[in-house]
Amino acid sequence: MKNWLFLGVAIIAEVVATSSLKASEGFTKVWPSLLVVLGYGVAFYFLSLTLKSIPVGIAYAIWSGLGIVLISLVAWLMFGQKLDFASIIGMTLIVAGVVVINLFSKVSAH
Template identity: 50%
Template structure:
């Protein structure tokens, strides 16, 4: 159940961060509301996750998956460029999360 909650926290964080881009500095109402609600939901679900998943594992997955997903969303939908350096950074994030989990984080 913990990893299902974590997946929800990641999805909420991704929605909130994407909406923040569209809020234009919090000058547009609905994207601003989605941003605020998304982060509240993300942190609430992350807090619930920590009841069954270790903080190191949960935070590594939450922050890493969110960061990598936002970078890909930026490239695919927001007109941001993808460079070899950016792709390598995303790969390093994913590898880092995998290594933390393989390294015995419980």
């Protein structure tokens, strides 16, 4: 169970880092730039812990799928970026894929 917690921490840290990357304005702002470095460091460290028991393909599918959805929500809330119908449908399919992997995959570590 802790491996799923590690994956969750990795995903959240990556979303924080990516959001800070936008806010850093090309690494010209100090505090967002520091969050980028710290966030990605935390994200990759916890992803590495996750990979001790969750297959890399499964972990990466969940990491990237949920990361895409979460960063899109953050971009919408914090930066006013718009999502069109096609992007919402695409992200819904990504979430559906993550759910299918977690519910039905025999290689996923449950």
